[in-house]
Amino acid sequence: MLQFTYEADVEQAELLAAHLKRIDQRVAQTAKDCQYTAVVEALMCLRGIQVTTGFGLAVEIGDWTRFTGATIGSYLGLVPSEQSSGQSRHQGPITKAGSKYGRKLLIEAAWQHRRPYARPGARLLGQLDLVAPATWIRALEGNHRLHRKWEQFDARKKRSVTANTAIARELAGWCWSLAAPLQPGERMNAA
Template structure:
């Protein structure tokens, strides 16, 4: 019986490869088993009671980790982007991956991923459904526009995908039957996706108003460029904002510059793009709105200010003015707009944290 065992698991859809290691005795045990949490638990319990297990984050999700934790096994999920691998290590197998995970866990070099509960994960899936549908809708509309453009047909107005534009699209026709069928199919697909998107947006709004993140969502919507779907996405993707500070939230989202320094030489490169890709994308898109002229809050912001506490409202107004001034400063220096927007997104992440974290901290101190 091992005194304390560190177990690395290489988890796949079909099977799981386990590697158990006791650093004190050097004893090891490797085993390949079906990807059934009950079978994995049965094997791990051979080394109980002092056991810690780890597996790499990936498409298999958190089902196994939740199952093991519910059974009393300490299981962590390692951030795949933070796993160290020697540059000369060119051999990669499931057994070696499991062994490396066990060794990293034993020396304390595993960066853990926060495991969301099933309800939080369901909210993330809803947010990502909306994002995927928006992308599909944009592609479908692009196909319709491309067909018309290739055949010299141009809509005379600048505003598209309005009711008037839709009626105009239905009036277009082509002599070739195959082309006409293709055009009608693409147009039908775009219209179906638009209806689907409207249904998802309605459900997102209802869910956001009733979920546990509702106060955070309301607070985030006080910032320019962040409306319902963006606020909902940021709230559920980050979950617990109190894990971070105003300076670390940007690093978590991969919005800080990469660095390659040695000796007296220091070189900063593009942003790291580590962490949550979807949340980073939402902030990048929202940051562009702060470049637009801003003197006073518009009607949407004024309505939103009425539903939050005065401290949140004041903080949001400070953020909106600060971010717009930063954009003006970058424009005066003729800063490349893409780089400037990334810098604004990084600071916007900090302002989002300053609105969300105090609310969650207050909920913990004053539970209902």
């Protein structure tokens, strides 16, 4: 009976993996030729963001120009909650206000910046060829800075979940800096 259960579970996992692969292929096809194509290609220059994540963020945010680099984290609920009274100020856990899906995508992508990083890998190099030089320079700056921030958090023995949330908040700002200039009717504010 145990063997039967195991085989049924393996079969279910294989079916789900095949289904997920088909969905990913469909998302990739859609992302290649839509109003968000340029934004998705730019976002994919950041570590941890591939086509499904880039497309999800592009669709979830929509018009990136309505934010600044500082306000995008608030929209995604990645800023600390705060209770203030008189002169005392206490920051708590993140607000989790706003886009739950966008927040989840960034939290997952942020973990990639913890891994060692010296130069772009093959996937990233191919992606950089698809975007303008200003975009890839900005993306490489972001990749290096986010990895350095992880190293600083690790050196300070910061809890990894807390550090990752901080990285995700900063990653949101880097995404904004890549996406907002590519959108028509640019009314971008200074970060």
